[in-house]
């Protein structure tokens with residue numbers, strides 16, 4: 001739990017961080033929505049402010065006046081309890097309010113939030129929790145902003161760069177022979193889930209026991225160069241490696257490589273936030289669907305780890321989350337080469353074979369905030385470990401991300417188990 005003093009500091013840092021991410025994109029980049037999953041950056045800027053406005057300021061700050069009540073229709077995402085909202089697919093049709101106006105909205109909310117925090121004291125634990133939730137929510141939107149900006153720029157025929165920084169990936173330190181190392185999990189009963197009195201999302205609870213049959217978890221995630229062998233083996237043309245849904249999915253969408261990969265004159269390139277680059281074979285593969293991760297595992301006669309195996313392996317390997325992991329504010333905006341670290345944290349979210357479902361003892365909150373996670377516990381898979389788009393102070397060992405099996409615009413890769 002934060003003290004009020006550092007909560008105010010964190011509030012300002014998070015809010016500024018979001019705007020920093022949009023600093024180098026154009027006014028036009030702020031508006032477009034090339035596919036339904038990708039929200040316009042200006043919508044993220046508005047929605048993350050709306051969250052503080054409707055869940056904290058309106059119910060709890062006396063004399064607070066809504067900035068513009070009509071914004072509540074524009075910036076509600078999926079909260080049925082918060083009333084009608086614009087269709088998700090129509091977010092990109094909003095030329096108004098102009099981005100400038102949304103930045104003014106943010107300033108208005110920030111001034112109110114900072115004033116509101118001054119009226120709190122340390123015993124207002126419920127309100128402190130709500131503010132932390134708002135900040136964690138905004139950090140999730142920072143990550144989404146990176147995905148969405150990458151999609152907007154990476155699907156533009158000019159392949160514009162977002163950031164000049166190209167991570168140094170030459171001369172990986174890990175020789176191929178060491179790449180096969182594994183983390184051994186002994187058979188036994190372990191505990192996973194959140195334990196402690198800091199912030200966590202409701203679905204990380206309860207801390208509970210799991211039985212693990214004994215497993216070997218690959219020490220490193222699968223790399224682009226390894227994934228290239230999978231492609232060159234013709235695996236995208238062989239139904240025997242694919243889940244039935246996955247086979248339909250790659251046929252229907254004519255998928256033959258990860259998102260952002262391009263084969264130009266027999267050479268593989270990939271779009272990164274530094275622009276179109278020669279495919280870097282030494283960094284973890286990213287932007288593959290669950291179906292592709294699963295097919296790769298079958299092709300290797302291995303499997304994906306369960307989320308329990310992943311968490312137990314992470315707890316076994318690390319006392320705390322490594323400070324040098326490749327998270328958002330390292331500002332690499334891309335995976336980096338193996339350097340001996342197992343990369344359980346950072347670089348790519350790792351698909352697990354676990355469906356997103358309630359842990360034993362899970363209690364869904366009442367009211368609108370109960371809609372945050374609980375209603376998504378259907379047909380989605382859990383991913384673990386955070387990515388180069390995740391703020392380092394947002395992730396935990398017990399953190400459970402979740403996406404549908406066909407999604408791959410998020411920064412997702414995988415490691416194997418057996």
Ligand SMILES: [Fe+2]
Nearest residue numbers: 047077137141
């Ligand atoms: Fe949201």
